[in-house]
Structures are given as C-alpha cells and as structure tokens.
Amino acid sequence: MKRKLNADDVPAPAAEVVETKEEITFASLGLDSRLLQGIAKQNFQSPTLVQSKAIPLALEGRDVLARAKTGSGKTAAYLLPIINSVLKRKQTSSAPCTSALILVPTRELAEQVTKAVESFAAFCAKDVRAINLTQRVSDAVQRSLLADSPDIVIATPARASLNINTSALSLEHLAHLVIDEADLVLSYGYDEDLQNVAKVMPKGVQTVLMSATLTSEVETLKGLFCRNPAVLKLEEAEDEGEGVSQYVVKCAEDEKFLLAYVIFKLKLIKGKCIIFVGDIDRCYRLKLFLEQFGTRSCILNSELPVNSRIHVVEEFNKNVYDIIIASDEHEVLGDEDESKPESDDVEDIVDEENEDGEAKPAAPEPSKKKRKTAKKDKEYGVSRGIDFKNVACVLNFDLPTSSKSYTHRIGRTARAGQTGMAISFVVPAELYRKHKPTSIDSAKDDEKVLAKIVRHQAKTGKEVNPYNFDMKQVDAFRYRMGDALRAVTRIAVREARTRELRQELMKSEKLKRHFEENPGDLHHLRHDGELRPARVQSHLKHVPEYLLPREGKTGITGGNVGFVGIKKTTENRIRKARMANKAKGRGKKLGGGRKLDPLKTFNAKGRGK
Ligand SMILES: Nc1ncnc2c1ncn2[C@@H]1O[C@H](COP(=O)(O)OP(=O)(O)OP(=O)(O)O)[C@@H](O)[C@H]1O
Secondary structure, eight states, rough: OOOOOOGGSSSSSHEEEOOOOOOOOOGTTTHHHHHHHHHHHHTSSSSSHHHHHHHHHHHHOOOEEOOTTTSSSSSHHHHHHHHHHHHHHHHHHHOOOOOOOESSOOOOHHHHHHHHHHHHHTTTGGGGEEEEETTTOOOOHHHOOOHHHHHEEEEOOHHHHHHHHSSSSTTTTEEEEEEEETTTTEEEGGGHHHHHHHHOOTTTTTEEEEEEEEHHHHHHHHHHHHHSOOOEEEEOOOOOEEEEEEEEEEEEHHHHHHHHHHHHHHHHHHHHHHEESSHHHHHHHHHHHHHHHOOOOOOOOSOOHHHHHHHHHHHTTTTSSSSSEEHHHHHTTOOTTTTTTOOOHHHHHHHHHHHHOOOOOOOOOOOGGGGGTTTOOOOOOSSSSSSOEEEEEEEEOOOOOSHHHHHHHHTTTSSSTTTEEEEEEEEOOOGGGGGGGGGOOGGHHHHHHHHHHHHHHHTTOOOEEOOOOOOHHHTTTTHHHHHHHHHHHHHHHHHHHHHHHHHHHHHHHHHHHHHHHHHGGGGOOOOOOOOSSSSOOOGSSSSSSGGTTTTTTHHHHTTSSSOOOOOOOGGGGHHHHHHHHHHHHOOOOOOSSOOOOGGOOOOGGGGGO
C-alpha cells in the first residue's frame, strides 16, 4: 500500500513554506453558517495560518499533511472541514453513518477534541454526533453508542482497532480520517493498531495528518494512509519578542530545588506554570518540597485516573491552580530512542525528497521498547497536544532527553499567539550524581541534549539564553532548602504517592458517578491539597526580611531576563481596543502594550506571604 513519492505528488503552492499570513476570514472559507456561529461563540476572530491554508484544501477533498507549530490551531483546521462535510451530507441523506474517524495519541487529547467538536457544533448539535471511544465505559455501553453510527468517532488507535476487531465500529462509510499529533502516535506504541486500521480503510478516504514536527513517523503514516497529500510546512511570521522566550540555568542537582523555591516563593514567575519532571516520584518530591514553603501545586502523571487528569487540566485552564507538576514519562520509558533521527534531521530529508522526487528514506521500525508501558496508562500524555490555557511559563525542572520532547513541552506555553517563557534546568556533567537524594538518571546527558536543543531552535531562528541567577543572593536561601529537602524522605515520597493515588481514585469514582448528574459541582474537588510530609515545618512558609536581597527580585536575576507576559497578537486587536476603552473609563492606563516585568515590579511588602 506504501507509495513511492515523486515531485508531482506535491502541489507546488502547498509544498512551499509560507512566510506570511494573508487576511482571510472564516466566512470566506465557505463554511456552513451554523459553524460560523460556533466559531464566533469561541471568540475566534480570524483563522490562524494553518486553518486558512488547510481548511480550503480539506474542503476540496485533498489529503493534507500539515506541519504547524504547537498551539497554532491545528484542531480547528481539521475539525471544521469534517463537521462541514457532515452537515452537507445531512442535507441530502438522513441515514446514520460514521463518516469521520479522528485518531489521537492520548485519552486527554481525545476528550479535548470531543469538547472542541461540541463547541464548534453548538448551533447544529442535533446534526452532528461525536463519540469519544477512550471513555471508560463498559463494552456493552460502547457497543450501543457505536450501534447508532455516530458521525464522528474520536479514539486512540488502540481503541479504534479494538472496536474494529469486535465489529462494533464499522468504517464502511468512512469519508475522513485524521491522525492528530502524527509525529507522536507511533512512539506511543500504536504501530500494530494503525496497521490494523489501515487494513480496513475503504478506498478514497480523505486523510489529514497534523503534526508539530515532520519526523520519520509522519513519513511512515503518510505512506500508509495518504494519497497524493498536499504538504503544508507552515512557519508563522512572528513579531519580535513573540512566542516563547527560552532560558537555561546550569545548576547542581540540589540547586534545582533551591531555584524552584526561590522562583515560586519570590514570585519571579508571574502567572501559571507547568513544571515538567522526569518521573512520577519526582512529582511528589517536588510537590512535598514546595508545600513546605506554602507553595501549592497539583500533579499530573500516568498513574492517576483519567477523570482526575482531565479534571486537573480543566481546572488549571479555569485558573483554579497556578502550578502543575507533570511527569513526562514516555521519555523515561525509552521513547526517545537515541538512534532515531531528530525531527530537524528528518525535515531536511523531507525537503530534499520533495525537490527531486526521490524515494523517501526507509522509516525506522518503531522499537519494541516503546511498547513497554508498565502498569501506567499508555494513553497518557501531557506534553503532547493538551491545550493548557494561558501558561506563562514552562519550567523544565528535569530536561527532556530529546529536542523533539523539548519542542512539545515548551509548546504548552505561548499558545494561540500569546507570549510565554521556558526555563530549563541543566545539570553539567561534572555535577551529575553529586547529590544522590536529588539526582535523576535522565540528567546524565543534559549538556548533550541541550546542545541538540540549541541547534534545533537555532534552525528556526530561536535563541536559548542563560537565565542568570545571582547565586550569591540565592545562597541565602540554601539553608532553608536543605531543611525542607531533609523532610522529603523517600518514605515520605512513597507515602504521598500512595495517598494521592488513593484519594484521586476515590474522587475519580465520585467524579464519574456524581458529576454525570451534577456537572456544575465539579469545582468542589481540588487537586492541589497538601500531601503533608512527616515533618511539618511551618516556619518555612515565611520568608524573613533578612533573606531578601535589598534590590528586591532584580537582585536575584540581575534584572535583565525573565519577562513573562501574556500578550495577544493582532488577532485580538478588537479585544485589546475594548480593554483600553474600558480602562480609560476607569482612569487606568492599560492596553498600550506596556509589558509588566515581574522582576522589575517586586513589591517588598508582599513578600512575607
Ligand atoms: N482562529 C483562532 N483564533 C483564536 N484562538 C484560536 C484559533 N484557533 C485556535 N485557537 C485557540 O488556540 C489554542 C491552541 O489550539 P490547538 O489546541 O488546536 O493547537 P494545536 O496546533 O493543535 O497545538 P498542539 O500542537 O500543541 O496540539 C486553543 O486554545 C484554541 O482554542
């Protein structure tokens, strides 16, 4: 079924890297008016680049392979044409059939995509039925849901394959297939499931592959599912200073904890933050550590029940929590195969191939290692595709082990044209394994990984700069860090992990049963409660005067880095103008584009909190 590519396969305009964004409106794309109402309800002013390029091609019936950066609006780019096509079909036929299958790598993402369908189809809900196959319902319930032939089925490849095997899901009338996060689905170990889906795919199904990077995995999927796809490689033209400001801090293993304490206690980061750590224990170690200073956070990892995970993300998006500590475990399980070419290398290969029409390089077989999912949820993923809203900062407390992961992680901030910041802690080789209690295996090659990241980012014109903490000033806090770390023993971590799991399982059961009937009550369950280590040291919650640098926060960082602003692009001009008008009315100066630098606005009075 795999086809050899030649240059004619790729239509010239689509294969070009598009540099600029033309003024296109959703209405000009020819979408159903009910969909336009749904879009307007979400306050989308105009299509993003990937939307304005991919939607017309998809509406024409073309296969599309689109690479666009994280947070650029790929979900709407594939959903809108699908819903439009369902609405069109309903005008001539009322016979129910499943005409679209959307495959995503994780259950969280499946939930998110299902919600997006519901939002876009809010004004035509009775004509568009979508179901999420990753929900934990009994086989009988799932069968009965599928028996009604919902228009759109959203699933992980594993769930789709399972239901195809049991004949619960019929692809007989399928017209559209989407593989979202196409660069990641194979690394989740779904290769056999995807082969299984490909086997029963009827002829002529339109395929859309969406991806943040073009990797050999995307090539494999293209060979398996696409016919003559239009290839979009989209680089958004960014204004200076927009996107993610990337910083790196070289530090010792225990200093990661010290810096985290200083960053959060002195509020060096303004806004919401996702902290990525290397494994599950690390989540609890850091949470317990921060708790000692009165800094609350909630945890996301593959061990927690899916309902809790989804709830945490929803609450975070509603600004209930400021800090999420997430473990990025797929790396630890070995998904980041060293021998596998990095995305930038593969992109070069793809470019070459498009120019001279040569056959593509043999895509590496996904390694067996990837199937190793332990007892954790294989369909878990937070750095991939989850739409965390208004994240000011991604803190790589533990550096990922590949630049591809780094790209996905930092893509959780600066979404939909906002700005954001990424700080990565890097342990130099000579400091690795020098502080056993805070050491983690994945830091072994931090410097090598950083070099790759810097190279990769440079290719897209982005810099990774040092974040200069004045370690002399930070040193004043070292004693307190030591005190707090000593209380976070291995036993305390293990107990906290068990306790949290038990609590979340109970909440999850409650969530499932109770909130089906009372969706409004969800906010009563908080996930950032204190885990309480054995030794409670309440004095640590306060920062005494003498510890603070005389110059305020700027004394800690030198004052020249660290801006984290949430700024909308021109897409939100109207909103900005409204805000400015409102502010004028209140006599305040707002909306003039003045950036608030949290490092320069440290209020000494608020510090003792
Ligand atoms: N046209 C638009 N105008 C304003 N906001 C938009 C628009 N399209 C999408 N968004 C918002 O942008 C955010 C990111 O969108 P989405 O999750 O689809 O990005 P993505 O490209 O799929 O990201 P990732 O690669 O991380 O999965 C969402 O909050 C979405 O609601």
